[in-house]
Amino acid sequence: MTPNAQNLASNEPALPSRWATEVEPQLAAGEKIQAWLEIDLDSRLQFANGLVIVTDQRLLAHAPGETTWSEWRLRAGLKLNHLDHAGVGTLELIDEQGRLACWRYTLGHNLAALRVIAEFDLHLQSLITGQPIERSLEDFLPQVQGTAGAGPGRVPDLHA
Secondary structure (H helix, E strand, C coil): CCHHHHCECCCCCCCCHHHHHHHHHHCCCCCCEEEEEEEEECCCCCEEEEEEEEECCEEEEECCCCCCCEEEECCCCCEEEEEEECCEEEEEEEECCEEEEEEEEEHHHHHHHHHHHHHHHHHHHHHHHCCCCCCCHHHCCCCCCCCCCCCCCCCCCCCC
16 A cells, blocks of 8 residues: 555545655645646646645645645635636636636546535635534445446446
């Protein structure tokens, strides 16, 4: 088992190996990665690699071209927004004062971005309310796109 696998939520795919060794020292004892997005565009929309991670406590980011990690503790007032335009997806972290950070990626990474937002929202709500996270069956089933008879939380009948 790789060190990073110990800190990853059980239903989240492992981080790419090029990130695993960089991420591990960023995590606090017992902190678990819930979702991640490998971004592939910088602020000038040039191809460059970065990473955005949601843990059970924080949002961590390594922006393209940066040498350090940025972090934001999950707290009331934070919001993670998703936008897309002309094949470019944007994640922006905002609070009551305005935009805190922004990351861009090609739309091939859109499903991972949506997962990051969903996990961010789940863990933020849990921290704010003090209530445990409740997951639906859909969180554990693979999502099948474009298959007749498939819908959220349904596995298609492949023998039909």
